[in-house]
Amino acid sequence: SLDELLLKCDVLLAPSVWYEPFGRVVIDAYKHALPVIGSATGGLKEIIKDNVTGLLIKPNSIPELKKAMVDMHNSSCKEEMLLNCREELNTFSIETQIEKFEEVYKDLIH
Numbered sequence: 001s002l003d004e005l006l007l008k009c010d011v012l013l014a015p016s017v018w019y020e021p022f023g024r025v026v027i028d029a030y031k032h033a034l035p036v037i038g039s040a041t042g043g044l045k046e047i048i049k050d051n052v053t054g055l056l057i058k059p060n061s062i063p064e065l066k067k068a069m070v071d072m073h074n075s076s077c078k079e080e081m082l083l084n085c086r087e088e089l090n091t092f093s094i095e096t097q098i099e100k101f102e103e104v105y106k107d108l109i110h
Contacts, residue, residue: 006032011072014038014048015057015065023047026054030089035081037068047092051077053084 006012012029019042026047029036036054038044050056055072057064072078090096 002028003032006034009034010078011054011069012036013065013069014044015059016041016044017059018042020044027089027092030085030092033082033085035072035078035085037065037072047088049084049088053081053088 006028009032012025012034014023014025014029014036016023016039020039022043023038026036026038026044030053036048038048038054038056039059040050040056041059045056048054048056055068057068075081
């Protein structure tokens with residue numbers, strides 16, 4: 001299963017070459033406390049916090065992907081990133097989303 005696979009990983013690679021509207025795979029990574037190396041495009045650049053929950057790279061850049069992989073492997077901040085990923089997951093929880101929708105509706109009513 002996806003959960004079993006992600007539990008075996010140290011980092012998730014999401015070097016998308018198209019404009020992702022929302023990278024659900026990143027949320028799955030956060031659920032498993034995995035930092036993400038992803039393209040700085042579309043929704044990915046909105047949900048991956050560079051050097052906080054992962055690393056952002058230029059789309060279609062093999063040299064940047066290689067460098068990010070080496071940097072992540074050698075990073076002394078990886079443990080901190082793992083904790084940040086768990087915290088960031090709360091941003092996308094259903095409870096948080098409900099609260100945000102309620103705020104928007106209340107603002108619209110008033």
